[in-house]
Amino acid sequence: MNLRFLETFVWVARLKSFRLTAEKLFTTQASVSSRIAALEADLGVKLLLRDSRGVSLTPEGSKVLEYAERMLDTAKAMKQSLGGERAVVGRIRLGVMDTVIHTWMSALVAELTERYPQVEIELVADTSLNLRDQLQKGFLDVILQTDLLRQESIRSLDLARYPMGWIVATGSPHHRDYASLAELARERIITFSRNSRPHQEVFSLLQSAGSETPRLNCVNSVSAITRLLRDGFGIGALPPALVAAELARGELVLLTGLQPPPSLELVVSWQTGVELVDEVVGLCQQVLGRYAQDVGVQRIVLV
Structure with a gap:
């Protein structure tokens, strides 16, 4: 059973709103509706009722909510127990262009915070030109901007295109x-x-x-x-x-x-040999992939 669908259902049940749930999970209302429909199809029951007064649980939905909350708590506890002895500490200096800030940056920061709770995130928002300069001078560890960089100590990966x-x-x-x-x-x-x-x-x-x-x-x-x-x-x-x-x-x-x-290109570039950087780059790809799935190719196209 898909934990993301269960999490979406739990938040809809708590907030009683598809719109507020979409904002909470950094996604779209259409994606929330799709996840709920998939969960209902998987379970073979109707979980939610929507009318002019809002969203309410069906009797079956109330039963599922109890189990869903327990399953999510168990999954969270499992992740914490596996990572407790090897908790990562330190700092990551992340630079992003404004386009990323206004699309999927919040989801990335939320994921970083959950996965590495003891890592300090230093976030810099600036133009691509300034971000590249700061990365090359060693003031930033990872940047999300528009151009591939070719330098001995820097690696780049083409991620996506924003249609204009x-x-x-x-x-x-x-x-x-x-x-x-x-x-x-x-x-x-x-x-x-x-x-x-x-x-x-x-x-x-x-x-x-x-x-x-x-x-x-x-x-x-x-x-x-x-x-x-x-x-x-x-x-x-x-x-x-x-x-x-x-x-x-x-x-x-x-x-x-x-x-x-x-189209506006999206590139991730990073300093090699910096602790945690490879993990952050991989996380960027994962979060961006989920965002692209939610909003569709009219908004962003993965490379």
């Missing part, structure tokens, strides 16, 4: 059809910080479409980009994964019919 898109505020003057990228380029475009890889690729794409001087407004904060887009400031060139909630609520919309910007 053209995103605008629903009902704003920018929410209309565009005949070409050249016409789009006459509007105010909002994208990542200057000299970043996505900025350079968006600039090159619009230039190749016939715009000699595209108006690119460079912002190094995803939160600031999102706010500007919601206020109708311009057209965003960024991964839809970063504004999934705003798209779902209908506040923002993805323009269709135009060539999107090149």
Whole structure:
């Protein structure tokens, strides 16, 4: 029996909300619904009832909840007993670009904290350019950014691609059809910080479409980009994964019919010979894999 499905069921039963459970487990409501449906199919009974008042347990659900909580407690105790004598201590210095912060970073930190409770996590959020510089100077141990690094003491692994898109505020003057990228380029475009890889690729794409001087407004904060887009400031060139909630609520919309910007690459790079680094890289792959499974290929594509 899948423990992740049991954990999801327990949290839905406690919080009485699919939305709050999705936030708690760093996943989507669709993924929560899918896990509950799979668990119900496995057990052959209906566990939950959903109506206008919320979520409630069926009589069978109440019985299953008791066993599910015991099973999760047993699994947790087993893991703690196996790791108690060889608990890892120390510090890991982790650098991440803003795109990761706003997608699956919380799930990674939660997993790191649970697996290595005595390890201090030093988290740095910065641009890919600055993160690479800090890794090369030895100030960081692991970074999640956009480019493969080739250096004697550094290793890199290509992890995934974030599909990009053209995103605008629903009902704003920018929410209309565009005949070409050249016409789009006459509007105010909002994208990542200057000299970043996505900025350079968006600039090159619009230039190749016939715009000699595209108006690119460079912002190094995803939160600031999102706010500007919601206020109708311009057209965003960024991964839809970063504004999934705003798209779902209908506040923002993805323009269709135009060539999107090149996908945003996601690379993990790390200093060799540093304690715990290999384990952290492996954990990044595991957590990212679960995130990708939850959100689908429209939001991220694993390499």
